[in-house]
Amino acid sequence: MKYSSFLQSIISFLALINLATAxxxxxxxxxxxxxPKCLREFVQDRxxxxxxxxxxGHQGDGQILSMTITDSLGNEYRNKRDIVGNFKVAFTAQSTSAFDICFTNELQGGYRGGNYVRDIELDIEAGAAARDWNAIQSAERLKPSExxxxxxxxxxxxxxSExxxxxxT
Known part of the structure; x- marks a missing residue:
């Protein structure tokens, strides 16, 4: 009985950690x-x-939202210009380091005055949280509890490991 309660506590705690990244x-x-407006995320090797x-927003609204992902060693993992709607980036860390996810929002010529802002919802998942567990469940025919x-x-x-x-260090 104690083991089951302990396991439920761990699952609840890890679920809260996962939710905190949005x-x-x-x-x-x-x-x-x-x-640039940047966020930093610490990631383990591989x-x-x-x-x-x-x-x-939408393309042609006078704003060009760009994103760059680099690690603390200077390696660039992604550079995308004019992001609109949904966009997903996946990569594997080459080393244990901090990653900076930076955004800039450039106002195009001809657009002046007003308050131009882009709203972003950002979700960062790393390690076990980033895996496609539905595909694993299907491929290995696992029960949801497994x-x-x-x-x-x-x-x-x-x-x-962390x-x-x-x-x-």
């Missing part, structure tokens, strides 16, 4: 060299990362 941002438009972006246990097991391994990294 962010909502407002990126104001600027006519000349807009300053971890898969999935960044999902959902923006408002999928949950595998997910929890991988998340615990990732937390343990703690080892923190205590050895």
């Amino acid at each position: 962010l909502r941002l407002e990126i104001p438009a600027s006519a000349h060299n807009p300053p 971890q898969m990362v999935v960044v999902t972006i959902n923006t408002d 999928v949950q246990l595998r997910k929890v097991d991988e998340m615990i391994d990732e937390i343990s 703690l080892d990294y923190l205590f050895t």
Whole structure:
């Protein structure tokens, strides 16, 4: 009975961690060299990362939203200009480092006055959270409880690995 309660607590805690990564941002438009708005995410070596972006606006509305993803070593993982609607980026980290996800919103010539802003919903998933568990469940014919246990097991391994990294540096 105690084991079941403990397992439920861990699953609840990990679900809360996963929910905490969804962010909502407002990126104001600027006519000349807009300053970037950046977020930083720490990722382990060889971890898969999935960044999902959902923006408002449309092409031709006078704003050009751009995104760049780089790690702390200077490696560029993605550079996308004129993002509108839904956009997803997936990559595998080449090393343990911090990743910067930066956005700029450039106001095009001919658009002046008014308050030009792009709203962004950003979801960052790394490691076990970034895996396609539905595909794994189908391919291996797993029960939902078995999928949950595998997910929890991988998340615990990732937390343990991060703690080892923190205590050895």
